[in-house]
Amino acid sequence: MAVKFKTKRAAAKRFKKTGTGKLMRNHANKRHILTKKDRKRKRHLGKSVEIDSTNVKTMKKILPYL
Numbered sequence: 001m002a003v004k005f006k007t008k009r010a011a012a013k014r015f016k017k018t019g020t021g022k023l024m025r026n027h028a029n030k031r032h033i034l035t036k037k038d039r040k041r042k043r044h045l046g047k048s049v050e051i052d053s054t055n056v057k058t059m060k061k062i063l064p065y066l
Contacts, residue, residue, distance in 0.1 A: 005064040005065075007062070007063055007064060007065055007066065008062040008063065011059070011062050011063055012063060012066060014026070015051070015059065015063065015066065016048070017066050022050050022051075023050070023051045023056070023059055023063075023066075024048040024049065024050055024051070025048060025049060025050075025051050026048050026049075027044070027045040027046070027047070027048075027049065028045075029045060030042065030045040030046060
């Protein structure tokens with residue numbers, strides 16, 4: 001009998017997979033206290049970025065079907 005793994009739903013809502021299989025995440029610090037942050041910083045915080053290579057193994061474990 002094959003073993004089924006459960007996806008961690010909290011992680012599934014926060015990460016997306018690209019066409020090449022890389023995992024992308026969003027930046028933090030874009031929700032509030034935006035007046036003191038300059039325009040360039042806020043613009044870059046809006047874009048998603050690839051997760052760090054040290055976290056890939058863990059992410060594959062908690063997101064088996066993503």
